[in-house]
Amino acid sequence: MWAAQRRINRWFCTAIHDEGHWRYSKEWWGTIASGGRTVFRSASTKGNGVVSVVSHPSSKPSEEEWQETEKWLERRYREEVGGQGGNGGEGFRVLGYEWRTLRFNDETRQSTVKVMAACPQSEPSSVFLMQQPHCLAVPYVKSMVSLGLASVASCGYDLLQATRGNQPMRILCIGHGGGSLPLFLAKKIPGAIIDIVEIDPLVIHISLHEMGFPAVPVLASSGKCIFPENSIINKMLWSDIKERICLYECDAEKFVLDSSSLYDLIFVDAYDGDDIFPCKLWDRDSPFLNALSDRLHPEHGTVVVNLHSDSDAWSPDPFHTHASESSYIGKIGRAYKDLLAGNGSFRSCFGLGYFVDVPWLCNTTLVVCKGFRTDSMHLSQASVLKTLASKSPVIDILLNLPFSCSEYINRHLTLIY
Structure with a gap:
């Protein structure tokens, strides 16, 4: 009771x-x-x-x-x-x-x-x-945060120490927009060190000057690092996080090919003006996914991808598109799962890929992770849901979330086999 x-x-x-x-x-x-x-x-x-x-x-x-x-x-x-x-x-x-x-x-x-x-x-x-760093509005962003944190915690990552600032949590965000997702994580997780990759300098300009994003260092495509004006206002607003975020004006593929960093958590939310997820960010023959695999922590690395489910290429049944490997979403999920997580398992630690629907919107969240740990010797939808659900109340409390992760976890979860 x-x-x-x-x-x-x-x-x-x-x-x-x-x-x-x-x-x-x-x-x-x-x-x-x-x-x-x-x-x-x-x-x-x-x-x-x-x-x-x-x-x-x-x-x-x-x-x-x-x-x-x-x-x-x-x-x-x-x-x-x-x-x-x-x-x-x-x-x-x-x-x-x-x-x-x-x-x-x-x-x-x-x-x-x-x-x-x-x-x-x-x-x-x-x-x-x-x-306002505590505020996430669009449901797909909450879905990405909830599933990303629950999954990386299910792979054995010590989220408690990261929230206390005792352990670094390396996060990569591909696609910036207004920056609500990285800013939320930087505020809630004192150990978070966040790199953001955005190809469009106009989007970076807008986030800094029109959407209230912190004045953080920006590494321009020319290779020049543009340090923000160290004003009193910027320091008083963002002294606790501005040194832990860096913006890169760069193509995502070039960034992951040139980088040598290892990330615990990677978020991919990259759509162009035609609302298309670029093929080179999911085609298994492109250099991007192979390079991204090298950027993932080998024990608990987790990737979270936002996908639009209202594309003409999707199946007419939004709740069962995931099962069809020939569908658009199936091809993306299979490519990410095969190249980033693998198919092997060891002592109930699994390379895992799954989809979850986003409430209220025609979006789906794809999650792929290494080393997912369950109490079962066999991976199943029930065992994955049970493990993720067990992390939800812990994450809610650790991060003092204004919403509950569970609302975004139990949403027609479908495994990628």
Whole structure:
């Protein structure tokens, strides 16, 4: 009874505090015609068409809660300036909150983030934006986070030590968008060290200047490292994470071929202006997957891929496309599983690949990992679900998640054999 009551209490807590819950989707899942305004618009030179940012007002948090944020800003400023011999007396005013959606060709939603606008009281014209790192809005991003963390933990990775900052967790994100996923992980996991690869410099510019992403080092395609202005505002907002994130303006294939790093967790979410997942990122004959295999930690390395299930190439039955190896999704899953996880097993440790459907959207999350551990000597859908489900409450507590991983784990899980 106590366990059941705890689950009920947690559900109500989540319902109140998850500002990115689907119940608020009317605020950000709309169009300009539904009340949004365009705050940025420009043509991409990297195949993403017209790139724009559309904003919608946010209903949360309420103005009563803004005062606590203003006090936090003042305290952080005092800490930074005080350490430099200043008087640290600056006050701040929160101007409001918005949802901002990054779009390609006015249709494809590439990222949705919540941003806060604020300014120093002494300089009301010096408005700055801060992306809210605790807030994940679009369900497929929550699915990727939930399944990625549950899977890497099921492979024996010590997530507890990473959340305490006692152990580094190397994460690679291929595809940046507005940066909500890497920012969320960097905030929640003090041990996370995150590399982000984005081919389009315009997308990087937008995330830094229009979507409130931290001013982190950017390694340009020319090879030059562009260090951000080390301003007091940037330090007071992001001192705990800005040194643990690096942005690379680079083609994903070139990056993994040139890199020598090992990653515990890799996220792939890379779509172009035509909303297409590039063939070279999943074709088994391309150099990308073979090189990506070398970048994965050999014992617990885990890859999570966002796939769109509303493509014309998909089977008409969204719940059974995974079973067909001749389907588009089947080919992608099989290529990732064969080249990254392998088929062998040793003492109940398995190379594993599986699909899970995303609630509310036509998306599917693909997960491939090494060394998946179960209590069973034989891999089955039931044993995988049981293992992943056992990690969910632990992850919820360790990361103090505003949502529950279990909501995104038990969604028509299908193994890739």
